[in-house]
Amino acid sequence: MQTLRERKKRRTRDALLRAAVELFTSRGYEATTVDAIAEAVDVSQRTFFRYFAGKEEAALGLVELTVERFVQAVRERPAHEPPLEALRQAVLDGWSSINEVVESVVPVELYLRMYRVIESTPVLLAAYLRRSTEVEETLAAVIAEREGLDVDADPRPRLAVAVFSGVMRVTERQWVAQEEGEFSLAGIRALTSRYLDQVGPALLGDWREA
Amino acid sequence: MQTLRERKKRRTRDALLRAAVELFTSRGYEATTVDAIAEAVDVSQRTFFRYFAGKEEAALGLVELTVERFVQAVRERPAHEPPLEALRQAVLDGWSSINEVVESVVPVELYLRMYRVIESTPVLLAAYLRRSTEVEETLAAVIAEREGLDVDADPRPRLAVAVFSGVMRVTERQWVAQEEGEFSLAGIRALTSRYLDQVGPALLGDWREA
DNA sequence: AGGCTAAGGACAGCCACTGACAATTGACAA
DNA sequence: TTGTCAATTGTCAGTGGCTGTCCTTAGCCT
Known part of the structure; x- marks a missing residue:
């Protein structure tokens, strides 16, 4: 078990993150001042900035948790899987x-x-x-290593990751735009698979005969 | 010919943009205050904000000029060209x-x-x-119209544009990282073609036999 | 227990950005 | 030409994000 100091720090950080997310989701990001977040946790504004580089960092704190997990999942994918397959499975598992x-x-x-x-x-x-x-850059390195390539010599790792990330962006964008029903974990997983399956067709020359 | 007022406005905006770019490129973005830009053009800080929504907008002002041009170029591509081919040509022409x-x-x-x-x-x-x-969203609409599709019903326009944009991002990123020699208009055109040609191979399952 | 160090608070200040109001200056008609 | 209207700009005051500095508090460790 950690020391009291460490536990206290962790609790303060979690409390700040929680308060930030609650305020952002209820009142909106712009309408929430850092002072309000600090006040909700009963610490000074200065303390907030000792835990987060800025308001943004607090807003992306939750996402950051899942990002690290996702990168790790890619690393742990079986070596025989082709790059895009490994990325696909890691994302789907991540959402689960x-x-x-x-x-x-x-x-x-x-x-x-x-x-x-x-x-x-x-x-x-x-x-x-x-x-x-930034994550793309990390992933490109991971993929390159999996395939035994030099990221700076062979453009394919970066390209594959960029293509994959582009598709993920489109997926997320469509997902958050959906109604309350489809806006769920099951929803994003379904969309992810569907869109990844459409990449091939989308890159073919003539769409009219697909 | 426009009215004196309009000409004056145009001149003020151009002067602000020019001053901003000169200061950003010489001293750096963060180290340049809005006050310094306004002072260089001899207008008040308030006036700067009447022409640009923020410091960022002034920094991206030049890029914006080329973006509009690029989108227009895509629209004007011959209708028989497949989507990715139209995008490719528009980008290459744009750089030229x-x-x-x-x-x-x-x-x-x-x-x-x-x-x-x-x-x-x-x-x-x-x-x-x-x-x-945002540009991607616009392009998706353009591509969908070229192909006679509904952007919201068929995911392929958005996917194709996202893939293309992803590759462009990787290209730019590699480009700006290069030495002074390759960091030129000729350089970006060469890189663009090379990377676009590598997308196909990058998406294949097994990279070792490519 | 007491010294050391990490964490937090208080305060002052910079800078991006905005609203409000007053002053200036070009546009346009009488 | 001149007077009126409207657009442009300047001034001023204020908010909020963020940082440096200094001092106090509180956990740690011998």
């Missing part, structure tokens, strides 16, 4: 196990609602997309 | 004709340097990526 990752901080429902806040808040969406490109 | 679009505001050299500033400044990169997704 979100519960375990997120639940300790906030209920999954809030996680989903936070996704919509991100997508509908320009500055958050921007930050999210930038973070995604 | 940048001179004409940009030169009226700043020398092309500054345009290229600004690209590097964007790529190396987190908040700018984020804003750029978000803008790119």
